[in-house]
Amino acid sequence: MGILDRILRAGEGKKLKALEGLVPEINALSTSMTALSDDALRAKTGEFRQRIERGESLDDLLVEAFAVTREAAGRVIGQRHYDVQMMGGAALHFGWVAEMKTGEGKTLVSTLPAYLNGLGGQGVHLVTVNDYLARRDAEWMGRVHKWMGLKVGLVIPGFKERPIEKRAAYAADITYGTNNEFGFDYLRDNMAPTLDDKSQRGHNFAIVDEVDSILIDEARTPLIISGRLADAAKLYYRFASVVRSLKRDVDYEVEEDKRIVVPLEAGIDKVELALGVANLYDEVQQNLVHQLQVALKAKELYKRDKDYIIQNGEVKIVDEFTGRVLDGRRWSEGIHQAIEAKEGVKIKEENQTLATITLQNYFRMYDKLGGMTGTASTEAAELKNTYGLDVVPIPTNKPVGRVDHADLIYKGEAGKFDAVVEDIAERFERGQPVLVGTISVEKSEHLSRLLTQRGVDHEVLNAKQHTREAHIVTQAGRLHAVTVATNMAGRGVDILLGGNPEGLARAQVLKEGHSADVMVDDFALSLPLEEMPEDFQSAR
The missing domain is CATH 3.90.1440.10 (SecA, preprotein cross-linking domain)
Incomplete structure (x- = not known):
């Protein structure tokens, strides 16, 4: 019985056990993969493609492809997938939603189904919530795919927007981008006067990061291309x-x-x-x-x-x-x-609508759809009814150390804010990093004013600081750091206790008077990073 048959026959309550059953098979190949030279490991991509041409399915290749991706990730970016990440990757490949807690490495998980489905040559779309994450993931995780011989594309606003450049990005085996840009490119294709002006080549498989945000919260938001009246x-x-x-x-x-x-x-x-x-x-x-x-x-x-x-x-x-x-x-x-x-x-x-589509209707066009998030269980029924997506909770790699307290209810908003400020001030004095979530820009700025009056140094992360978003979030784990954010701003960016070393290093380089242009990513280089001179790579 094939892997897919075995998984699908497992039934709703047993999907997790079925995924766990794949892990020993993948782990059994670890020793043989580790023994391969770099060239031999990279040659696996060609071998897998030949086997697909001979009639093998992607499901037949899952165990070997996942083992290869894990070994490649360890060699290229120094990160080896945990067993629970293997389970998450398999869930995505089968067209499910992998619910993984914050910090469990969803970005790394996506490399597994992306590589496997990228072998088929029909295109895989990695969908993120903002330009920063799309560019970051294309550079960071894209290094693994490019090292293994797959082509990686990037579609975000303001980046290589000519039709010929867009076509090249969509012709890649794996394409990173934002939900809005994928949708707008579809609309632009529908308005294109000739086939040569179109960029997308179809909708084979999409892996959606923060799937509850994109497929539920923003699902009815229409993407609109307008003309002037x-x-x-x-x-x-x-x-x-x-x-x-x-x-x-x-x-x-x-x-x-x-x-x-x-x-x-x-x-x-x-x-x-x-x-x-x-x-x-x-x-x-x-x-x-x-x-x-x-x-x-x-x-x-x-x-x-x-x-x-x-x-x-x-x-x-x-x-x-x-x-x-x-x-x-x-x-x-x-x-x-x-x-x-x-x-x-x-x-x-004033504008008139020339073309429009909701995100819900756009993502329902994909032949296969999978997603990742830390908060999907509450939306499980809607994801199932609207998209046919099952939610599978993936266990954490280690027991969760976070303590969740009961909610506190106050008679009025003023009393609530006073209590919040006192609590933040007390933790600030101890040096404990604090992240505060608010429901709107207005509330975040109100709290900011109260903290300023109390003498608490802090950063505000809302729509007005969008360009600094990633930097603020990455340093939110430093001693005495207080960060006030809207409910989902900064999503997808890691907060490391003590601060993010790379982010601090970049800030220091800029502080010393160097131009931001010298800190480019692979998509701004004339050649892929691996093909640049060794001196450049080491300096990078």
């Missing part, structure tokens, strides 16, 4: 001015739970008087009703530093789940222009 800036400014004088519950009513604003008779009369029109609802004036609606919504339903921030004179949307700025995204139907008018910044031309 005629400018109506003056009208937006006029209505923004008019609605400032209108009073809630007197001139209009608001149903915040339904995101609805309804003008009342008194308010309509005031608007007609201000605009000098007899009847706002005349057929000729129908657009004015829409303008009034969006101006009122901008005033009541969209809050600065919660739903959006003002950055460099622009209104930028803040993701309600991650607290990150959604660069390039704009609210539709005139909402964005109404907010720009409300804030008094320059209004960009």
